[in-house]
Amino acid sequence: MAGILFALPSILGLMLFVMLPMLASLLLSFTDYRIVNTPKFIGLANYIRLFDGTDPYFYNSLWVTLKYVILRVPLGLVFSFMAAFLLNMQFIRGKSVFRTIFYLPSIVPAVASSMIWLWLFSPDLGLFNSFLEALNLPTLNWLYSEQTVVPSIVLMSLWGMGSTIIIFLAGLQGVPRSLYEAATVDGAGALRKFQHITIPMMTPIIFFNLIMGSIGAFQVFTEALIMTQGGPNNASLFYNYYIYRQAFQFGEMGQASAIAWILFIIILLVTVIFFRTSKSWVFYESEV
Amino acid sequence: MNKAKRVAGVVLSSVLTISLLLTGCSDSGGGPEAQGGKNGQKEPVTLKFSFWGDTIEKKTVTEALERFEQETGIQVEPMHVPADYLTKMTTMVAGNVAPDLGYLSSGAALSWGRDGKLLNLTPFMENDPDFKKEDYLDQIWYEIEPGNIIGMSTAVEGYGLMYNKDLLLEAGVELPPTDANKAWDWDTFVEYAKKLTLDDQGRNALDPNFNPDKIRQFGLQYDPYNMMAAVVSNGGNFLTEDGTGFGLARPEAIEAIQKLADLMYVHHVSPTPLQTKNMPDTALQTKKVAMTVSGNWALQAFAEQDFNLGVGVLPKLKESNTLLDGAPTVIFKSTKHPEEAWLLYKYMTDPESVLPLIEGGLWMPLKKEWYTNPELINKWAAGNKAHPEGYTEAFMKQTIENGFRTPGFEVKNLDKINALVTPALDLVWTGKQKAEEALKGVEPKVLPLIEGYYGR
Numbered sequence: 212m213a214g215i216l217f218a219l220p221s222i223l224g225l226m227l228f229v230m231l232p233m234l235a236s237l238l239l240s241f242t243d244y245r246i247v248n249t250p251k252f253i254g255l256a257n258y259i260r261l262f263d264g265t266d267p268y269f270y271n272s273l274w275v276t277l278k279y280v281i282l283r284v285p286l287g288l289v290f291s292f293m294a295a296f297l298l299n300m301q302f303i304r305g306k307s308v309f310r311t312i313f314y315l316p317s318i319v320p321a322v323a324s325s326m327i328w329l330w331l332f333s334p335d336l337g338l339f340n341s342f343l344e345a346l347n348l349p350t351l352n353w354l355y356s357e358q359t360v361v362p363s364i365v366l367m368s369l370w371g372m373g374s375t376i377i378i379f380l381a382g383l384q385g386v387p388r389s390l391y392e393a394a395t396v397d398g399a400g401a402l403r404k405f406q407h408i409t410i411p412m413m414t415p416i417i418f419f420n421l422i423m424g425s426i427g428a429f430q431v432f433t434e435a436l437i438m439t440q441g442g443p444n445n446a447s448l449f450y451n452y453y454i455y456r457q458a459f460q461f462g463e464m465g466q467a468s469a470i471a472w473i474l475f476i477i478i479l480l481v482t483v484i485f486f487r488t489s490k491s492w493v494f495y496e497s498e499v
Numbered sequence: 500m501n502k503a504k505r506v507a508g509v510v511l512s513s514v515l516t517i518s519l520l521l522t523g524c525s526d527s528g529g530g531p532e533a534q535g536g537k538n539g540q541k542e543p544v545t546l547k548f549s550f551w552g553d554t555i556e557k558k559t560v561t562e563a564l565e566r567f568e569q570e571t572g573i574q575v576e577p578m579h580v581p582a583d584y585l586t587k588m589t590t591m592v593a594g595n596v597a598p599d600l601g602y603l604s605s606g607a608a609l610s611w612g613r614d615g616k617l618l619n620l621t622p623f624m625e626n627d628p629d630f631k632k633e634d635y636l637d638q639i640w641y642e643i644e645p646g647n648i649i650g651m652s653t654a655v656e657g658y659g660l661m662y663n664k665d666l667l668l669e670a671g672v673e674l675p676p677t678d679a680n681k682a683w684d685w686d687t688f689v690e691y692a693k694k695l696t697l698d699d700q701g702r703n704a705l706d707p708n709f710n711p712d713k714i715r716q717f718g719l720q721y722d723p724y725n726m727m728a729a730v731v732s733n734g735g736n737f738l739t740e741d742g743t744g745f746g747l748a749r750p751e752a753i754e755a756i757q758k759l760a761d762l763m764y765v766h767h768v769s770p771t772p773l774q775t776k777n778m779p780d781t782a783l784q785t786k787k788v789a790m791t792v793s794g795n796w797a798l799q800a801f802a803e804q805d806f807n808l809g810v811g812v813l814p815k816l817k818e819s820n821t822l823l824d825g826a827p828t829v830i831f832k833s834t835k836h837p838e839e840a841w842l843l844y845k846y847m848t849d850p851e852s853v854l855p856l857i858e859g860g861l862w863m864p865l866k867k868e869w870y871t872n873p874e875l876i877n878k879w880a881a882g883n884k885a886h887p888e889g890y891t892e893a894f895m896k897q898t899i900e901n902g903f904r905t906p907g908f909e910v911k912n913l914d915k916i917n918a919l920v921t922p923a924l925d926l927v928w929t930g931k932q933k934a935e936e937a938l939k940g941v942e943p944k945v946l947p948l949i950e951g952y953y954g955r
């Protein structure tokens with residue numbers, strides 16, 4: 212009972228600042244509410260408008276976001292797992308320095324890092340193109356071309372994967388050493404140990420990062436706001452930026468709520484699917 | 500027994516927490532009552548004025564507000580919002596805590612005005628013996644419908660041609676005229692721009708060996724945002740005259756827009772949007788660019804750079820004109836002190852109150868007299884670095900006589916239309932499509948959004 216008491220502030224906070232606004236936005240999504248007027252109930256009109264194609268940006272932003280998620284989630288997992296694996300190696304010196312370096316970008320505010328990457332991506336003066344030029348490779352337009360804008364933002368996002376790496380690292384350190392020792396005795400090489408001990412023991416962590424990574428990726432926003440404003444030609448009109456624009460630039464709060472709820476449902480579905488399939492590949496030690 | 504005690508404890512502390520929360524709320528709830536001032540005893544009025552702008556603007560506006568405070572005894576709380584202004588305003592309006600008055604972007608101002616969130620200033624102007632609407636420029640008003648004026652532009656912002664005089668003299672190019680009657684026609688303009696565009700070997704764009712891939716100095720920088728000047732100069736407009744058709748898809752507009760795109764992709768005298776991203780703000784000073792088309796505000800930055808700045812009128816297609824940009828200052832209807840807000844409004848629209856911004860080159864004054872009375876002109880438009888020789892003719896006179904307002908002043912639903920038009924035009928500015936193809940292509944989507952003009 213006392214436990215509840217201690218949790219009360221955060222429960223109240225959750226109720227007041229999360230549940231209540233969510234409920235409000237659900238109700239508003241069935242209204243015509245442009246901030247300045249009192250909300251008028253219009254049933255499913257906001258949703259129909261999106262799905263029947265009257266709104267010219269809905270499918271476009273869904274597609275753009277999906278592209279981002281598909282690129283970003285697997286790449287992010289592989290990259291951060293590899294980074295964590297290297298940082299966990301016995302023979303690497305100055306590990307704590309490297310660990311700090313990998314985590315550092317995560318504490319840089321997104322706005323500041325976007326500015327930095329804006330310079331790196333700059334087509335004429337940027338570091339990346341100078342590098343490509345030095346190697347006599349063709350240069351890219353990075354953020355300024357419809358084809359490369361999403362991959363560029365994915366590339367940038369890998370830079371800030373510090374917290375995922377930390378979680379992987381913690382997981383790696385939690386794998387019982389005795390398992391590796393036993394495998395060594397049985398004559399297993401590094402690769403087999405990785406394949407048959409590390410990976411299976413890490414599946415719960417991979418699963419967790421998969422879920423969190425997907426949820427995060429669906430909500431990509433700051434990059435579009437700071438770096439591209441959805442351009443060029445709406446090629447980076449991410450779903451959340453689209454919500455923002457609808458809500459705060461056009462003032463269409465009712466419609467923005469409907470758009471937001473669709474994203475909520477999409478994320479919910481994706482998560483449920485992941486959970487369903489997880490049974491076949493996620494391995495919990497305690498269940499043995 | 501023990502359990503009952505614990506339950507009692509939980510209930511008690513919950514009650515405590517909740518009552519704490521409630522008292523927290525009731526604190527602010529007491530506000531309006533206290534302000535009532537029952538015995539005719541006037542509480543000091545406090546107005547909240549919200550605005551954006553760089554450091555100089557922040558300083559000048561804040562000082563102006565302080566002077567107003569001293570002169571009238573009305574307290575003013577400045578609210579400077581440097582970024583994400585509209586988001587902040589939207590949130591404040593939605594939360595019923597809007598400021599009393601302040602800047603607002605034109606799109607939001609017009610649509611909020613239409614929805615009755617902003618005060619109609621007409622009655623104030625009519626009932627105030629100290630105020631004459633005719634004293635102000637004709638182009639600066641934001642009028643929802645006849646008789647419902649929600650504000651005037653915070654400042655006048657005319658466009659013109661600005662250039663690095665040394666580069667033009669070096670290349671032997673005639674200096675751009677400041678007299679509208681002598682404005683360069685398009686071909687002359689392109690010819691000169693070519694002379695001023697140099698590749699890495701120093702050959703200009705008229706040279707048959709000119710290498711457009713290695714341009715060291717561009718003749719001209721033209722922000723596509725300013726394209727309306729060219730469109731109007733060619734007899735076109737954003738919407739058709741009757742407000743029912745998409746003007747940009749008409750031949751006059753298409754021709755003008757294509758001519759601007761050709762500056763980049765046919766004549767190679769102007770940087771593409773991509774190349775522009777790499778242009779420093781000091782492009783004129785550092786000789787990356789010889790001429791630029793920009794608004795009056797650019798003069799403030801140019802005045803701080805060390806180069807020989809010159810100004811002229813824009814080149815013309817058919818008619819010589821200039822574009823006037825702006826964003827209104829408005830009074831929110833939720834204000835509890837409309838009379839005082841109007842006093843402050845009037846104060847802030849007086850050029851005298853914000854003289855440093857006008858003299859510094861950021862703004863042009865709102866009052867006609869400042870364009871006609873030599874004594875007042877001398878206060879701002881002459882004899883300082885931000886207003887080089889020729890300014891009075893090329894900017895001032897041109898603004899008064901041939902100043903044409905951006906669609907932002909009067910086109911309904913513009914933000915949503917632009918959400919479609921801007922990506923379509925991106926294709927033109929990046930050289931992927933011809934103006935005709937892009938604009939005709941987007942026209943069917945634009946038409947259902949067209950709602951005509953405000954104030955007509």
